[in-house]
Amino acid sequence: MSPSHTSSSYAVRVAENPLDREACFAVRKEVFVVEQGVPQDLEYDAYDSDAVHVLAVRDDGVPLGTGRLLYGEAAVAKTDGDLTVGSLGRLAVTREARGLGVGAALVRAVEEAARERGLAAVDLHAQTHALGFYERLGYVAYGAEFPDAGIPHRAMRRPL
Secondary structure (H helix, E strand, C coil): CCCCEECCCEEEEECCCHHHHHHHHHHHHHHHHHHCCCCHHHHCCHHHHCCEEEEEEECCCCEEEEEEEECHHHHCCCCCCCCCEEEEEEEEECHHHCCCCHHHHHHHHHHHHHHHCCCCEEEEEEEHHHHHHHHHCCCEEEEEEEEECCEEEEEEEEEC
16 A cells, blocks of 8 residues: 655544444535535445545544545546546545645545546546636636536546
């Protein structure tokens, strides 16, 4: 496994055990279900079982953020059928951790996982208010705006 990304106050790693995965789901519930009002039955899906999940954890063990990578057949609906492209999704950072670089570290960890799987690019569906965040990380928007769980989104891609 590749080294985890670290900073002075948190580390980012691939979630490799059930406790890590539960921490990922807890962050997603806090951000998407509670804070943004996404219905819980839309937030969790069949892709969660095979996805690569990444987790940011504070030094004292408190989870700060998560994201996931879909690839192969699981990603084709989100990548226009291109098996060389992974799909970054469910990126969530807790309110108290925003502005600390956690989101960018999670994106880079997902990209690293995509590279390790031989993928050529990463796509994502960004909430429109987050377009600038992803653009700063090298993603380019394409296609028209569309709703997802009632929230406006745009598709974006970054070659690896």
